[in-house]
Amino acid sequence: MSVVLQPEARQLFNAYKADVARANGVESAKQTFAVLPVPTQKIIQAYQQSADFLKLINIFPVDNAKGEKIAMSIGSTIAGNTNTNVQARQPTPVGALDLLDEYDCTQTNYDVAMKWILLNAWRHHTDFKKKLQEMVIRAVALDKLCIGFNGVYRAPTSDRVTNPLLQDVKKGWLQKIRDNAPEQHYEGIDIGGGVLKTQIGATHEFKTVDGLVEYGIEEYIAEQHRDRGLIAICGRGILSDKYLPLLNTIQDPTEQLAARTIYANKQLGTLPAMHVPTFPAKTILITTPDNLSIYIQNGTFNRSIVDEPQWDRAVDYQSINEDYVVEDYTKCLLIENIELDD
Incomplete structure (x- = not known):
């Protein structure tokens, strides 16, 4: 049975999409756009507020898709003495540099479907836009934790039925330890x-x-x-x-x-x-x-919000290049x- 998006719900949902478009300097959220740095930072902060453990870890923006880990972890002691009459002082690098374990940000999709029956039910709420935004934010935040602790590998096309804990979306922190630091x-x-x-x-x-x-x-x-x-x-x-x-x-x-x-x-x-x-x-x-981080590549957070009447829904399509990093094994x-x- 087909569901119609009620006029009041349509008006509220259009206002929500207009707010997203305005925050990112685009005319419409229908076409795919790159989320601007300031909204990106606000969304990251919202992820951290939505899932307590994300408040405790690092979420680092990086410019390159691949590179050296950047957390300022002290990997060894640094104090020492040097007879400078014989040799130069040898500073100890701050940061756990591990060239064999560089980060590698690849695309992850966080696409959220919003059934029209749900939007119709929420149209009576005075905080409709806030409720919708929080639902999307929380869904993404919880999935980041799920990937971090359960991700084993990155499949070209993931299968949520076979891998309900997102094991095939991306390598998470635990798998990085298994693979890179068996000791x-x-x-x-x-x-x-x-x-x-x-x-x-x-x-x-x-x-x-x-x-x-x-x-x-x-x-x-x-x-x-x-x-x-x-x-x-x-x-x-x-x-x-x-x-x-x-x-x-x-x-x-x-x-x-x-x-x-x-x-x-x-x-x-x-x-x-x-x-x-x-x-x-x-x-x-x-x-x-x-010691646990998520690296997010700058300029790769893309988004579009579109109607899909053939499915009686709207979809917030989101993707970002990211990697899950253990800073110091x-x-x-x-x-x-x-x-x-x-």
Whole structure:
């Protein structure tokens, strides 16, 4: 059954498109246009406000499609002495330069379809334009996190049915660690048949998940990074397995309050624990949030908003060249295949 966009909804939607066009100095949003730098920056800030974890990482604009990573990470110690009667002083570069792992911004499409039945339903809202903008922004922001934590490779044409976590859109941070820094990737031990597991329990090397995390910090994180804002990013199941016995117990009021306080300040080992939407289960990433970046190539944010009556909808077509970057691999550890004994 065909749906008609109601006149009031049409008027509001046209005003929304006119605002977008005006902000970018074009006559109409129907034709594809390059989003101007100031609106681009505002949209990036809106992404970060829409998804809490994006506030913590870097989103860097870059001029070139490919190049060296740019975060100001101190990859080693820099203090030293030099006898200048014999040789010149040798400054240590600031920044984790890794010529074997340059960034490579490729196109990602963030196309949002808005069914006319939805626009009709929203026409009674006084904040119609704000609500529509926030819906588009949030959809893009959450997908950026989904790609960052689940992206494995870039397919010429992605398949959302086969890869619902956007595994085939682009390589994300975790896959960059697997591919580029296998020495910072702990998959567990072979329990037979090539099956790898990081087992935790009384009969295993790691008795608790806290012990696993502390082992990871001491053995895998470079010494100069161990006391500089590390966190443990994890799937929700990791925290449930650790804290459920504490919460699933009949306690007196004082003990209940203590348990809730402990849970509110969730930790894994000595690190603050953070659950992020779409982060893989049975996995922990130890790093600092500012060690993770999204690079966006300047001038590549293209957009058009068009009606598609054959589908009873409008579509906000967006594309941008971007890459997901781990700035310093010595400041991270990816632990996978975690299994806790009952």
